[in-house]
Amino acid sequence: MEAFGRIVKMYMKTAYSAALDYVCNVEDARDLSQDAFIAVYRARKSFDVSKPFFRWFYTILRNICLNFIKSRRKLKVLSEDVLEFRSDDYETPEGYASYSERAGIIWEALFKLSPEHREIVVLRDLSGFSYKEIARMLDLPEGTAMSRLYYARNRLYELLEGFDF
Known part of the structure; x- marks a missing residue:
């Protein structure tokens, strides 16, 4: 269990960031990244130690995110929370507004x-x-x-x- 805790610590930020890129919602990304770690723990006996852990983990995370997106059947535009999270370079209201508008357009296209x-x-x-x-x-x-x-x-x-x- 201690080793699993170290794995979670090592990959939590990466998992959260990857999930956020998929679902564009802070709370959903947090939940999905946690779900991925739970799935990894449950499937730990099926992990092939001769293969890279991250590849196996990412496949699980990816499938969880894609299943989540499919289940919702509607694509969301970047939420305000995510825009705030991604816009720390823009200190002025004008810069933030410009960034928010461009980010929304790009994410819609994505x-x-x-x-x-x-x-x-x-x-x-x-x-x-x-x-x-x-x-x-x-x-x-x-x-x-x-x-x-x-x-x-x-x-x-x-x-x-x-x-x-």
Whole structure:
């Protein structure tokens, strides 16, 4: 149990951040990241110790987040809590308002992407994972991850066409 506590401590922020990128809601992200740790604990005997832990954990977290999104069947725009959380660089009201407006537009476009395209953009552009890490997490060839990101970004640019950024 002590080892599991260390794992939770080590990955909690990463799990929360990844869940937040999926669901764009602070409370839901907190709940989903906790649900992922519970699922990991329950499935701990099925973990193959010869494989990387994070890949296994991320797959569980990802599936929990995607199931949550599917169950709600409606995509949410970034909530005010998330905008506040992400906007600590903007101290002035004008800067915050501008940031909030742009972030809302971008997140709306992001949620119009297919789940596979949204996921690859979140992993690479928001979470900063390398192509190699993404390929491992999603169990894809690295070239497929790169190609998927290329098409996802193109679609995102199409959706954002006409907006001045």
